[in-house]
Amino acid sequence: MIKVKNISKTFDDTPVLEGISTIFDKGKTNLIIGQSGSGKTVFLKCLLGLIKTDKGHIEFENKVFDSMSAKERSILRQEIGMVFQGSALFDSMTVEQNIMFPMQMLTNSEENEVRDRANQVIKRVNLVNANEKFPDEISGGMKKRVAIARAIVMNPKYLFCDEPNSGLDPKTAILIDNLIQEITKEYDITTVINTHDMNSVMEIGEKIVFLKNGVKAWEGTKKDIFNTDNAAVSSFVYSSDLFKKVREMYLKN
Amino acid sequence: MKFLANIGKYFLMLQSVFGKFTKWKILKQLILKDIDVLIIGSLGIVSFISFFVGGVVAIQTALNLENPLLPKNLIGFATRQSVILEFAPTFISIIMAGKVGSYITSSIGTMRVTEQIDALEVMGINTFNYLIFPKIIALSLYPLVICTSMFLGIFGGYIGCVYGGFSSSGEFIEGIQMDLIPFHVTYAFIKTAFFSFILATVPSFHGYFMTGGALEVGKASTISFVWTSVVIILLNYLITQLLLT
Numbered sequence: 001m002i003k004v005k006n007i008s009k010t011f012d013d014t015p016v017l018e019g020i021s022t023i024f025d026k027g028k029t030n031l032i033i034g035q036s037g038s039g040k041t042v043f044l045k046c047l048l049g050l051i052k053t054d055k056g057h058i059e060f061e062n063k064v065f066d067s068m069s070a071k072e073r074s075i076l077r078q079e080i081g082m083v084f085q086g087s088a089l090f091d092s093m094t095v096e097q098n099i100m101f102p103m104q105m106l107t108n109s110e111e112n113e114v115r116d117r118a119n120q121v122i123k124r125v126n127l128v129n130a131n132e133k134f135p136d137e138i139s140g141g142m143k144k145r146v147a148i149a150r151a152i153v154m155n156p157k158y159l160f161c162d163e164p165n166s167g168l169d170p171k172t173a174i175l176i177d178n179l180i181q182e183i184t185k186e187y188d189i190t191t192v193i194n195t196h197d198m199n200s201v202m203e204i205g206e207k208i209v210f211l212k213n214g215v216k217a218w219e220g221t222k223k224d225i226f227n228t229d230n231a232a233v234s235s236f237v238y239s240s241d242l243f244k245k246v247r248e249m250y251l252k253n
Numbered sequence: 254m255k256f257l258a259n260i261g262k263y264f265l266m267l268q269s270v271f272g273k274f275t276k277w278k279i280l281k282q283l284i285l286k287d288i289d290v291l292i293i294g295s296l297g298i299v300s301f302i303s304f305f306v307g308g309v310v311a312i313q314t315a316l317n318l319e320n321p322l323l324p325k326n327l328i329g330f331a332t333r334q335s336v337i338l339e340f341a342p343t344f345i346s347i348i349m350a351g352k353v354g355s356y357i358t359s360s361i362g363t364m365r366v367t368e369q370i371d372a373l374e375v376m377g378i379n380t381f382n383y384l385i386f387p388k389i390i391a392l393s394l395y396p397l398v399i400c401t402s403m404f405l406g407i408f409g410g411y412i413g414c415v416y417g418g419f420s421s422s423g424e425f426i427e428g429i430q431m432d433l434i435p436f437h438v439t440y441a442f443i444k445t446a447f448f449s450f451i452l453a454t455v456p457s458f459h460g461y462f463m464t465g466g467a468l469e470v471g472k473a474s475t476i477s478f479v480w481t482s483v484v485i486i487l488l489n490y491l492i493t494q495l496l497l498t
Contacts (some may be wrong), residue, residue, distance in 0.1 A: 048375055077377030088368040102376050105476060160375075 007056035129178030305407030308413030329428020361460030
């Protein structure tokens with residue numbers, strides 16, 4: 001579980017995040033949604049400790065991140081998996097090497113153990129015949145699968161995903177969403193996903209935090225979204241005719 | 254103010270480079286890869302430039318020795334002095350700032366814009382050590398490149414001079430042995446050691462701290478070349494003042 005308490009962040013006198021508090025539960029897919037420029041990525045980077053907050057704090061299993069010792073932070077880092085928007089695979093490494101990399105760097109496991117574990121997760125994310133390929137030789141969907149495999153190879157407690165289905169076709173996007181949700185349940189981890197894809201919200205949004213101009217404007221579940229009278233979240237989620245009709249049908253039934 | 258802040262940031266970066274070390278097994282592979290790219294990969298262009306510039310230096314010197322009273326062995330002497338004192342250590346380093354420096358900036362910069370550095374940081378890896386330390390170690394072999402440049406520069410001078418009919422082989426060889434001060438060679442290698450550190454760290458700084466996209470990677474490479482050259486030239490002046498005057 002991750003607790004966010006009243007965090008704020010300012011860049012060059014421009015507030016990007018203001019007083020955000022929320023809780024991301026274990027075993028759930030938690031979504032951060034909002035328009036481009038609403039502060040989602042900065043929020044995610046604050047959660048990861050890549051950006052230092054100006055005010056407030058973040059707790060991982062009731063331990064405040066800022067007051068952790070270097071050793072505790074190092075251990076925490078090993079418990080975090082991250083899927084970046086552009087996958088962030090290492091260009092000079094093959095798919096298998098990319099997935100083996102965290103274990104090689106952070107554990108003292110033997111080469112065979114590392115390879116076995118990497119092949120386990122490769123199977124788990126359904127990557128077929130890609131071990132020896134380089135990132136520029138595989139499709140966008142496969143890159144996301146490699147990124148997910150690399151993120152879970154260390155058996156993380158927390159999984160963070162920044163726009164995991166951006167640039168993917170709708171079918172592949174849903175497959176990736178479902179894969180993340182399955183992994184969340186299977187490994188019983190706290191997953192936080194940053195997205196503006198409404199399909200993801202409807203598909204896997206167990207908890208949704210809506211940001212507007214750096215402020216938490218709403219939070220709830222995907223069911224709550226149908227009944228909300230919050231104008232900001234309604235205008236964002238139901239900006240397309242399709243979703244407006246889906247909502248009407250849901251409310252009728 | 255930004256300039257001073259960047260100088261401070263550069264030294265803080267150096268401190269972090271020697272902070273938490275990457276596993277030796279991984280570091281060894283990175284060092285070998287960087288030796289291959291930065292040192293072995295530069296030998297071709299350095300050899301080519303050194304040979305022909307050495308030849309041109311000898312020919313230019315010969316053409317300027319109009320007084321018949323001046324001995325012909327001065328051509329070999331002047332070629333040796335030019336190549337050892339300035340051409341090989343300083344001007345080859347400027348060329349390397351273009352070749353190696355822009356490679357370092359663009360490779361680290363691309364890792365920055367594609368979030369590969371963020372991915373390393375999330376894993377808890379000291380990215381300064383992982384990315385920059387292997388380059389510093391690889392470039393510690395840079396004096397070998399300069400040694401090759403010195404040899405080929407003088408050899409190019411010999412070929413240009415002897416086969417151009419400006420002096421005999423004996424006269425040229427006598428010139429390159431004449432009044433040799435061994436400390437000049439030491440001075441050249443002291444300079445080279447400093448330049449190798451600059452070649453590894455200044456371009457890394459520009460790549461690591463760049464922001465933006467692909468276009469900015471190109472801009473960062475250009476800025477990196479300019480600043481690496483400026484630092485090399487200033488350091489060259491400073492070391493020469495300290496060691497030769």
